[in-house]
Every structure is written in C-alpha cells, then in structure tokens.
Amino acid sequence: MTEHPKDLAKIPVTVITGFLGAGKTTLIRHLMQNPQGKRLAILVNEFGTVGVDGDILKSCADDNCPVENIVELANGCICCTVADDFIPTIEALMAMPVRPDHILIETSGLALPKPLLKAFDWPAIRSRITVDGVIALADAEAVAAGRFAPDVAAVDAQRAADPSLDHETPLAEVFEDQILCADLILLSKADLAGEAGLQAARALISAELTRPVPMLAMTEGVIDPRVILGLNAGAEDDLAARPSHHDGDDDHEHDDFDTIVIDLPEVTDPESLAAAIRTLADAQRILRVKGHVAVTGKPMRMLVQAVGARVRMQFDRPWGSAPRRSQLVVIAEHADIDPAAIRKVLGA
Structure with a gap:
C-alpha cells in the first residue's frame, strides 16, 4: 500500500508550559474551540493522581x-517519566486510525520543558514528530508582584524586610527554566494585572531572558490560534x-512539593469553601487548589x-x-503542607 504524503510528514507538537494556575488548561480549551x-490530540500531565485538568478538557471534546485523543499522564512529572510514559503515549497517538494533525502537550506546573524536548530525539519518534513551539504562560499579575522572577537585588531588599523570605526557592528556578525554553511567552490574567502590571511583568521577564522572545498579553485564554499553532x-x-538550571543534571527532583x-461532603455554602x-x-502557603464539588440542591457540578x-x-x-463526589487536589511546598490542618480548615 502506498503511503500518503501526509502520513510521512512529521506531526507538529506544541508544548504548553507555565507555573501552577497560569491558565494552561484555559488556553487549550480555546484552541480546541x-x-x-x-x-487535535492532547496530552495532559497532572501533578498528582486526580485528573482535574484532563476532565475539564474531555468535557470540551x-x-x-x-475524547480518545485526550490522554492523561498522572504517574509523575512528564519530564521525569519520559521513557515509561511519554514515549509510549506519543507512539500510541501516532498509531491511531486517524492521525492527529497537531498534538498539544500540557505539562504539569512543576515540569521543566527542556528534558521533554530532549525526548524528541529518541529513535522511536524523532523522524515522525517535531516541536512546533514551546509556549510559556506567566501569570502577569503574579510576576508584576515579584513572584517567581528572582531579581537578586529586589529579593535582597525584600529579605531585609522579611527575614523568613528565601530567594533560593525552587519555584523561581522552575519559572526561569520555563521562560528560558520558550518560543513565545503569554502573559495571562492581563485583565487583573492592568497595563502597569503588564509593563512590570514584561520588564522582569525580559531581564531573565538570554535571547529575544515575543511576549503577548492574554485574558481568559483568548488569543488568535494562528499565533500559537504553526x-x-x-x-x-x-x-x-x-539554557536550564538543570543542564547536566541527571534528575529533576520534586521532593520540595507535595x-x-x-474528599469533602456536599457543600452547602460555596462562599464558605472559598473563604477556607x-x-x-495565607496560613499554610498553599500554592494551588483544584477540583470539583457537589453543592447541596444543585444538579450541576462546581469546578473549583x-x-x-x-x-x-x-x-x-x-x-x-x-x-x-466532592474532591479537591491541594499542592504546596513540602515544608509547608500539613494534611491534618488542611482537612480541618476545609471541613473534611
């Protein structure tokens, strides 16, 4: 049987990276629409075992x-499980009866993109797939506030005011690795940051870049797909x-995060849950909470x-x-997480 030229062409892959809560899933929903x-085919890598992001995307299939083109990898950070999970999953997507024209990969918020890029040189896939681009999302409001943009002088000034501040946080390194690997940086939550915040975020990110990288503002994941794909x-x-902070390292540890x-009972007052x-x-320095809850008397599922x-x-x-079933996933730095205290506050 003669192969069609399309079957011989490399499938383009877009890697969408960004810190926890930067808006990766929202962007992918927009691209799906x-x-x-x-x-399209989508590979979602969750940090943890409950596939909230994958479930959100499957609802938009x-x-x-x-739905069969949306695959979840929940066995660990994608950049650490390349051989066991990523390569077989990519091979399975390419072997589908109808090949996808484009694959989107949503990394976990804690993933380093560079080890993932290296995986595309594996013999099993290197002649059949190419990285169309790495898109890094950065929460403009957070970056403007100086979070995960480690200007040493600024951090030292903050340290003087707050002796508990540690500018060596691994979160800063993860953030830097993501933007340094990017072909395009999207400043999300632009509506919350405002023009002054966007300018501050651009300046802070530009100071970390080692090469020119375009930066575009984005709200609610809405941006022309032609800017992202192709x-x-x-x-x-x-x-x-x-460049990466982990160049030359054999491992990328996630022991700093938990x-x-x-599991919660039905929620009678969503605002009380939001307050909790x-x-x-504030009290436990929780980075991210996501999940679904059942609200008493409501037939609809509430996304949190x-x-x-x-x-x-x-x-x-x-x-x-x-x-x-009401279930929330809570992510925090290892030193800060207290499961018993978290369950008590949430009423579990």
Missing part, C-alpha cells in the same frame, strides 16, 4: 478533538539556545480552581449519572 481546521520552531534542534487529595481556601493560602488566595468557582456541567 478554534482548531484552524486541524484534528468534539469531532476535531474526540511556529515551525523545530525546538528539539535548538536546545543550546534554551500533593494531597481531600483563602485561609489556607484557586491560585494562592485567588479563588474561582463555576458550575461546569450536570452530574448526570456520575457520583456526586
């Missing part, structure tokens, strides 16, 4: 990106231009997403025949 005539960066062949899953999450952000003290809740779809 505006695929530019492409049949359609003919351009059917960069033709061939990023797997351009590793030297993408994830716990909290904000309390956790929080970044620090910023909490968003919305009803996303009916429970239908699915069990009305």
